[in-house]
Amino acid sequence: MVRMKNREIVEIFSRVADMLAIRGDQIHRILAYRKAAESIEALGRDVNVVYAEGKLTDIPGIGDTLAAKIEEMLTTGRLAFYDKLAAEIPPSLVDMLRVEGLGPKRVKQVHDVLKISTLDELTVAAREGKLRDLPGMGAKSEAKLLAAIEALARHGDARIPLGVALPIAQQMLAELSKVPGVVQAAVGGSLRRMRDTTGDIDLLVAAADVAAVMDRFAALDNVESVAGRGPTKTNVVLLNGLGADLRVLPAERWGTLLVYFTGSKDHNVKLREMALKRGLSLNEHAFTPLDGGPEILCATEEEVYHRLGLPFIPPRLREDRGEIEAALAGKLPTLVTESDIQTDLHMHTTWSDGSLSVLEMARAAQARGLRGVVITDHSVSLGIANGLSVERLRQQAAEVRAADAAMGPDFRVLHGTEMEIRADGSLDYPDEVLAELDVVVASLHTALSQPREQVTQRLLNAIRNPHVDIIGHPTGRLLPDRAGADLDMDAVIAAAAETGTILEINANPVRLDLRDVHARMAIEKGVKIAIDTDAHSPGEFDLLPYGVATAQRGWATVADVVNTWPIADLLRYVNRPHAGG
Ligand code: DGT
Ligand code: CA
Ligand code: CA
Ligand code: ZN
Numbered sequence: 036m037v038r039m040k041n042r043e044i045v046e047i048f049s050r051v052a053d054m055l056a057i058r059g060d061q062i063h064r065i066l067a068y069r070k071a072a073e074s075i076e077a078l079g080r081d082v083n084v085v086y087a088e089g090k091l092t093d094i095p096g097i098g099d100t101l102a103a104k105i106e107e108m109l110t111t112g113r114l115a116f117y118d119k120l121a122a123e124i125p126p127s128l129v130d131m132l133r134v135e136g137l138g139p140k141r142v143k144q145v146h147d148v149l150k151i152s153t154l155d156e157l158t159v160a161a162r163e164g165k166l167r168d169l170p171g172m173g174a175k176s177e178a179k180l181l182a183a184i185e186a187l188a189r190h191g192d193a194r195i196p197l198g199v200a201l202p203i204a205q206q207m208l209a210e211l212s213k214v215p216g217v218v219q220a221a222v223g224g225s226l227r228r229m230r231d232t233t234g235d236i237d238l239l240v241a242a243a244d245v246a247a248v249m250d251r252f253a254a255l256d257n258v259e260s261v262a263g264r265g266p267t268k269t270n271v272v273l274l275n276g277l278g279a280d281l282r283v284l285p286a287e288r289w290g291t292l293l294v295y296f297t298g299s300k301d302h303n304v305k306l307r308e309m310a311l312k313r314g315l316s317l318n319e320h321a322f323t324p325l326d327g328g329p330e331i332l333c334a335t336e337e338e339v340y341h342r343l344g345l346p347f348i349p350p351r352l353r354e355d356r357g358e359i360e361a362a363l364a365g366k367l368p369t370l371v372t373e374s375d376i377q378t379d380l381h382m383h384t385t386w387s388d389g390s391l392s393v394l395e396m397a398r399a400a401q402a403r404g405l406r407g408v409v410i411t412d413h414s415v416s417l418g419i420a421n422g423l424s425v426e427r428l429r430q431q432a433a434e435v436r437a438a439d440a441a442m443g444p445d446f447r448v449l450h451g452t453e454m455e456i457r458a459d460g461s462l463d464y465p466d467e468v469l470a471e472l473d474v475v476v477a478s479l480h481t482a483l484s485q486p487r488e489q490v491t492q493r494l495l496n497a498i499r500n501p502h503v504d505i506i507g508h509p510t511g512r513l514l515p516d517r518a519g520a521d522l523d524m525d526a527v528i529a530a531a532a533e534t535g536t537i538l539e540i541n542a543n544p545v546r547l548d549l550r551d552v553h554a555r556m557a558i559e560k561g562v563k564i565a566i567d568t569d570a571h572s573p574g575e576f577d578l579l580p581y582g583v584a585t586a587q588r589g590w591a592t593v594a595d596v597v598n599t600w601p602i603a604d605l606l607r608y609v610n611r612p613h614a615g616g
Contacts (some may be wrong), residue, residue: 038112040259041075041082041274044105047117048072053129054120056139057146070096075105076275079257083109125152135183135517136484144169158184179484194232195277196514198544198581201226204236207255207279214251217242218286223296227350229584231547232515235278239296241286252281288320290333294340295319301355302348309343309359351587356555370587371566373580375599378407381453381476381507381539381567386431387412388420390572393431394438397448399573407447407602409474410435411507414454414463417480425468428452432471447602449473453507453569458482460493462500469502474609476539476567478507483520491523498530504609505565506531508541508548524553532560535611537597540589542568542582543575554589563608564589564596 052068074096075082085091086109091102108114131142131154145151148169151160160166161181167174204222212220217240221227224237242248249269253261258279263270268282284292295303295318310317314325321330322342333339337347345362349370352358361367383389384396391399393410400408412431413422423431432450439448451474455463458481462469469475477497483490497503509527512519531538538557541548546569549557554564566582568575586596593599597608 037083038110039108041078042259042276044082044108045072045076045275047108047114048075048101050126050129051114051117051120053132053139054124054126057124057128057132057143058120059139059143067096067101071101078274081256081259081274127153130154131157134180134187137180137183141171144171154184194234194515196544197226197229197231197233197547198514198578200233200236200277201544203257203273203275203277204238204279207236207252207257208238210255211238211240211248211251211281214242214244214248216244217248219289221293223282223293224280224298227297228299228353229351229581229588231544231550231585235280236273237296238279238281239292240281240283241289241292242283243285245283245285248283249281282319284320287332287334290335290337290339291317291321292319293336297350297353299354302353302359305355305359306339306343309345313343315342349587351584352590354588356552368590368592371583371591371593371596371599373583375593375596376566376579376583377405377600378409378447378598378602378605379405379567379570379576379579380409380451380474380505380565380598380605381411381541382408382570383412383420383453384410386410386427386434387417387422388571393434393448394441396570396573397438397442397446400576401442401446403576403579405576406445407449407605409449409451409476411451411453411474411476414452416455416457416463422455422463423452425464428464428468429471449602449606451476453478454503455480456493456497458485458493460496462497462503466500466502469500472502473606474505475503476505476507477503479509479511479520483511483517485520487521487523490520491526494520494522494527495530498527498534498536501534503536505537505539505567507539507567508546508569509538509553510548510550512546512548512550514545514547519548524556528553528557528560528562531557531562535563535608537563537565539565539567540582540585542566542578542580542585544578544581547581547585549585549589551585551588554586554591558589558591558595564591566596566598 048068049072052065055065074094086106091097091105104114128142128146131137145157149160151157161177166172167177204226208220208222211217219241221239223239225233226236240248245267252269253271257274258271259274260272262272267284268280270280273279282292282296307317310322315322316325321332323330340347346367348358348362379400382396384391384393397408413420415422415424435448435450442448451472453476456477456479457463498506510519510522538549540554564586566586568578570576597605
């Protein structure tokens with residue numbers, strides 16, 4: 036009998052890590068439990084099966100001690116060590132760690148001093164002003180804590196980052212494609228629209244034998260349990276807790292199936308209204324005449340849109356943000372695509388916190404079809420990332436020029452920086468040093484929680500510096516949990532438009548920053564966009580599609596995206612006489 040599943044073990048190990056942290060235990064012990072939780076989460080197989088094979092210690096980070104604990108949980112459904120810890124550190128304290136800015140030491144303090152052991156009690160205490168008198172606290176930090184608690188309550192329902200869900204979906208899709216008789220297979224829902232986070236995985240398949248596909252789906256390695264099954268759909272829960280829905284119809288209905296389950300819901304509602312005006316009802320199966328005539332089947336999405344008097348609308352635009360109106364008016368944008376991208380303007384090497392040399396990164400970029408890169412290591416005040424002093428930056432210039440020569444005439448290696456915008460708004464390098472660089476990216480990495488006016492002003496200072504060409508990942512958000520700076524985006528975009536400063540869409544799926552709607556706002560004001568991977572290793576160049584998709588969701592065309600320009604045009608643009616400064 037199965038007593039525990041993967042995600043319950045993940046949950047217990049990560050709670051143990053948090054409880055040890057609150058207790059003030061040794062760091063290596065805390066990290067061991069955290070690593071174990073991450074390993075099981077990434078496992079992709081039922082841990083009960085791995086245990087039955089006697090291979091628990093093959094799992095990364097699982098040695099004999101942790102394997103014995105997993106065995107205990109799998110066979111008894113309990114972990115004595117957890118129960119023992121829980122007697123000392125109430126497990127409800129762990130929930131408080133989800134509040135941004137609230138660490139294990141503080142949690143222990145409010146528990147020890149004020150006897151607070153739940154998030155609700157903490158909220159009440161903060162509202163009543165009982166936290167401000169604790170050592171190291173004050174009225175200001177109390178208000179900040181309360182704001183963070185309220186933010187947590189707002190975003191409580193966990194959505195999964197696109198970068199986590201999409202690879203899982205693609206892997207499942209590859210398995211389903213192998214089932215005999217499968218004609219088409221695609222991801223649907225918010226994943227196909229490439230929204231930055233997703234509620235669940237939607238998979239769509241066209242096949243004659245519906246049952247065979249659904250049987251295979253229910254038996255995939257990463258499926259924990261089947262939550263529901265109907266004639267054309269199966270819903271499962273994955274080992275990592277994510278839901279996944281599969282829908283299967285015959286190939287002649289593929290067009291309506293795709294449109295219906297790509298969504299968004301609001302986009303679909305509009306399409307259905309348009310269909311009704313034409314005397315048709317529309318669902319995933321077909322158009323059905325309201326007067327009772329025979330079904331009209333659509334094997335492609337083009338046919339569905341055509342029947343409604345519309346051109347094909349790319350999935351990335353299907354959010355009911357004016358795309359149907361634009362389509363009717365013949366004004367849909369021609370979206371930028373991956374193959375339009377010629378350069379990457381933001382990446383790191385071993386000079387700061389990257390894994391490869393300048394030349395190796397250039398070669399890796401060339402291998403992916405790019406024609407040029409800008410090397411942008413961190414600047415001096417980001418000590419944690421081994422940021423470059425002016426002296427090291429100048430040494431690096433020589434290496435960049437040597438790499439540029441070594442790559443030959445068909446590939447350019449340019450010298451840049453990802454310069455810190457410091458907490459006080461000043462910049463990390465003086466103007467005369469910035470003037471020596473080909474391209475300057477400026478970014479916020481610290482003090483992101485400053486009040487809106489202050490943090491916006493920091494960014495405006497950077498935008499107005501005539502040497503700053505690009506603002507990297509403008510808000511600094513990290514998906515799923517860190518909200519990023521509370522920027523006045525209208526002011527940032529207005530200043531970027533005025534000075535010609537480029538705003539980045541950072542392609543790393545933990546960032547996707549600018550996000551879609553802000554990219555669209557910027558483009559509408561004439562601001563140029565850079566889509567950059569911010570690669571710290573060669574594999575991260577492959578994150579580009581996430582950035583391109585985000586740009587597409589921002590309605591970006593080739594003209595809006597500086598990475599599509601020949602490198603000479605790019606250099607001319609960044610070296611033009613600036614309006615700022
Ligand atoms: P998510 O999963 O929250 O990230 O967002 P979606 O858009 O993937 O939504 P989901 O998974 O609930 O449903 C997938 C698509 O199926 C959705 O985009 C549109 C379609 N759909 C689902 N439920 C409804 C519904 O009640 N009405 C209509 N018109 N469409 C629906
Ligand atoms: Ca979905
Ligand atoms: Ca769904
Ligand atoms: Zn950065």
